[in-house]
Amino acid sequence: MRSISVIGIGETKMGKLANRSLRDLVKEAGSKAIADAGIEKETIQALYLGNFNSSCLCGQSLTSALAAEELGLGSIPTVRTEAACASGGAAFRMAYLAILSGVYDIAIVGGVEKMTHREGAVVTAGIATAMDYGAETQAGMTFPGLFAMIANRYFYEYRDVKKEMGICAVNAHSNAMLNPDAQLPKELTLEKVLSAELIAYPFSQYDCSLVTDGAAFVVIAAEDAIGAEQRKRAVRVIGSGHGGDVLRLTEKGSLTSFLATKKAAGDAYGMAGIRPQDVDFAEVHDCFTITQIINTEDLGFFASGRGGDAVAGGITARDGKMPINVSGGLKAKGHPIGATGISQMFEVVTQLRGEAGERQLKQADIGLTHNLGGAAAACLVHIFQGR
Amino acid sequence: MENARIYTYSIIYAAPVGFEGEAPYVCAILENDEGKRVLGRLGGYRDGIGLTIGQAVIGSANGQGDTVYSIG
Numbered sequence: 374m375r376s377i378s379v380i381g382i383g384e385t386k387m388g389k390l391a392n393r394s395l396r397d398l399v400k401e402a403g404s405k406a407i408a409d410a411g412i413e414k415e416t417i418q419a420l421y422l423g424n425f426n427s428s429c430l431c432g433q434s435l436t437s438a439l440a441a442e443e444l445g446l447g448s449i450p451t452v453r454t455e456a457a458c459a460s461g462g463a464a465f466r467m468a469y470l471a472i473l474s475g476v477y478d479i480a481i482v483g484g485v486e487k488m489t490h491r492e493g494a495v496v497t498a499g500i501a502t503a504m505d506y507g508a509e510t511q512a513g514m515t516f517p518g519l520f521a522m523i524a525n526r527y528f529y530e531y532r533d534v535k536k537e538m539g540i541c542a543v544n545a546h547s548n549a550m551l552n553p554d555a556q557l558p559k560e561l562t563l564e565k566v567l568s569a570e571l572i573a574y575p576f577s578q579y580d581c582s583l584v585t586d587g588a589a590f591v592v593i594a595a596e597d598a599i600g601a602e603q604r605k606r607a608v609r610v611i612g613s614g615h616g617g618d619v620l621r622l623t624e625k626g627s628l629t630s631f632l633a634t635k636k637a638a639g640d641a642y643g644m645a646g647i648r649p650q651d652v653d654f655a656e657v658h659d660c661f662t663i664t665q666i667i668n669t670e671d672l673g674f675f676a677s678g679r680g681g682d683a684v685a686g687g688i689t690a691r692d693g694k695m696p697i698n699v700s701g702g703l704k705a706k707g708h709p710i711g712a713t714g715i716s717q718m719f720e721v722v723t724q725l726r727g728e729a730g731e732r733q734l735k736q737a738d739i740g741l742t743h744n745l746g747g748a749a750a751a752c753l754v755h756i757f758q759g760r
Numbered sequence: 761m762e763n764a765r766i767y768t769y770s771i772i773y774a775a776p777v778g779f780e781g782e783a784p785y786v787c788a789i790l791e792n793d794e795g796k797r798v799l800g801r802l803g804g805y806r807d808g809i810g811l812t813i814g815q816a817v818i819g820s821a822n823g824q825g826d827t828v829y830s831i832g
Contacts, residue, residue, distance in 0.1 A: 494777045501776060512800050513772065513779040518787050521770035529768070529813040574771040623789055623797040628768060 377472050378607035379757070380599060381410025381592035384719045387707030388556040389489040390586040395431055396443050398588035399485050402712075403444040406481065406590035411602055414444065417592070418477040420451040421468045423461030423484035424711035429499045430491050440483055457503035458660060459746030460484060461589070461714025462753025466615050468593050469755075478598035483590035484712030496584055500710075503747040505621045517581055517661065519622055519748045521573040524663035526628045528575070534681035535575055538662035539566040542579045542704055544690050545659065549701025551691075551732035552720075556583055556707035580662040585707035589715035591722070605760075608722045611739075612647070612756030614640030620750050629678075633752035634671035634743065641741075641754040642673075649673030652756070653736045654696040654724065656717035658745035659703050668743055669697060672754070691732065699724070699732055714744035714753060725759030761798055764829060766815045767791040769802065790817060790829060803830035 383405025385398050407414050422437040433439065437451035456463040461484030468480040488496055501510050504519060528534065543563055549555035561579070569577035596604065616636030619625060626632065642648065649672060657672065659665035666680035674695055675683045683689055689697040700706045700720035703713060721740035723729045729737075737759065744753045769788035772779075779785070786802040802817060809831065819827045 497776050508799055510776075512787060513775065513782070513785065514787055514799070515772065515774070515776050517774070518770045518772050522768045522787065522789060525770060525813070526768035570773075571771070572774040574773070576770075621799070623799050628789075 375473055375475070376596040376609060377469060378594060378596055378609045379591045379718065379722050380594050380603045380607050381406045381412070382719045382722050383409055384554055384589035384716055385587050386554050387585050387587040387709060387716070391490065393586060395427060395433060395436065395485060395487045396439065398487065398586065399440045399483065400443045402588035402590045403440060403481065403483055406592050407444070410592040412479065412592065414446060416479050417446055417449065417481050419449055419468065419471065419480045420446060421464040421480060421482045422451065422453045423464035423714060424453050425455060425457055425460045425486060426499045426502065426710065427487060429502065430496065431487050436485065440485070456751040457746035458658065458710050459714060459744045459751045459753050460711040462742065462744030462755070463751070465591070465593070465714060465718065465755065466613060466753055469610060469613050472593060472595050479592065479594040481590060481592050482715060483588060484709070484715040485588040486709040486711045487586050488584050488709070489586050508621050508623070515573065517573040517576050520661040520664060521576045522622070523628045524575055527663060527667065530629050531678035532681070534666060536567065537666065537681035537684040538580055539563050540684050541659065541662040541665050542566050545698055545702045545704035548691055548699050548732065549705035552701050552706055555701040555705055556585055557705045558701070576661065582660045582703035582708040585709040587707060587709035587712050587716065589712045589719050591715060591718055606726055607760070608725045609758045610755060611758045612641035612645030612754070614638060614644070614754045616752045618750050620747065622748050629667060631667065631671055631745070631749035631752065633749050634668060634745065634754070637752040637754040638672050641756050645756045647739065647756070651739055652741045653739050654699060654734055655741040655743060656698055656700060656702065656720050657743040659698055660708065660745065662704070664745065665697065665702070668745070672741070672743060696734055699734060714742065717742040717744060718755065721757050725757055761790065761792045761796060761819060761827060763793050764790040764817050764819055766811065766813050766817060767797055768813060769811055771805070786811065800829060803828060805831060
């Protein structure tokens with residue numbers, strides 16, 4: 374099988390970027406990734422772009438062609454992938470498979486979302502398009518509402534982890550203080566988080582990820598097609614998995630463990646030939662605090678129902694044995710939906726290269742990204758190894 | 761759906777467009793003895809009322825061929 378690596382990365386600052394357009398964001402992140410790879414842009418053969426909802430929020434579809442045009446990539450083939458919040462991870466997987474098959478040697482993969490220029494109600498309605506329209510949206514559901522129901526069921530099947538969910542939020546914002554690209558770096562107290570007003574029982578706003586503008590790109594290449602310069606900083610993709618599940622929450626076998634993650638993780642671990650305990654750190658999809666806890670169980674880092682204990686014990690903190698979301702995660706680095714999966718890779722590659730500055734982890738040989746779409750209806754897991 | 765019980769629920773305080781005047785309201789997944797589940801609004805909620813998973817709810821015909829559920 375071909376060895377495939379990420380050879381370049383780039384991202385914008387995440388946040389409420391009032392004066393930045395979709396084009397602007399794509400240009401900055403994409404140009405940074407190409408420059409970081411140190412390749413001529415003429416050698417890039419295809420572009421894949423994760424973009425969830427610019428059709429609704431920006432009046433713009435076919436954003437993959439927009440990106441290729443903005444980056445000056447000529448008439449290469451492009452495609453936009455949409456798998457809700459997993460759109461970025463899905464774009465990476467498509468590029469990975471195309472290179473693995475031998476069709477291409479070098480591709481660029483990005484993600485972009487521009488959200489904060491629209492009023493909250495429009496953003497909420499835009500995000501709600503990723504749930505079942507007839508059964509869920511029309512019943513008055515919101516995404517916080519769906520995941521709040523998941524949290525409540527988790528409390529029933531295992532135990533109440535409201536406090537541990539709060540610690541997830543505190544850790545995320547604290548980690549974000551060391552990430553210059555993060556949207557909401559701040560010290561939060563657990564007392565403040567736990568006393569916040571509810572938006573969807575048992576969630577307050579501190580249990581929810583952010584609304585974010587931003588873009589992230591990576592250059593991915595077959596190692597047999599790159600030069601010695603690129604090889605030096607290349608980070609190898611040692612595992613790739615893609616799982617799916619039903620769209621409607623009522624049709625899921627379990628609400629406290631996600632089949633899509635189990636499938637994606639199983640495939641990625643199998644391909645990499647490693648066990649969960651071989652992973653040094655991970656960026657997991659914390660669209661809500663409970664989701665982070667469930668993800669770390671589904672990924673095999675902790676036993677079912679014990680993810681909260683790991684959080685309480687400091688294991689998932691930056692200086693813990695299994696650091697989770699050292700970037701700040703979706704909760705505090707930000708959640709530019711289509712870009713999130715690629716931004717997770719930006720962090721993992723940065724850590725594996727040893728270039729994370731103040732937030733550099735001591736033990737960073739194998740890192741994992743976990744990107745979840747909708748109410749856990751799609752999942753992408755990728756495992757990376759440094760040199 | 762006969763013999764429906766609460767499988768899980770949330771109380772929505774921040775309602776989406778079209779539902780603003782109705783908050784807070786309860787959304788629930790209900791389950792019957794055969795394990796069939798439906799998601800929907802649960803009527804009869806008042807602030808401070810106790811809700812528990814496993815609790816039975818009352819289903820009644822709404823006159824348009826659908827069943828509506830409420831807290832007993």
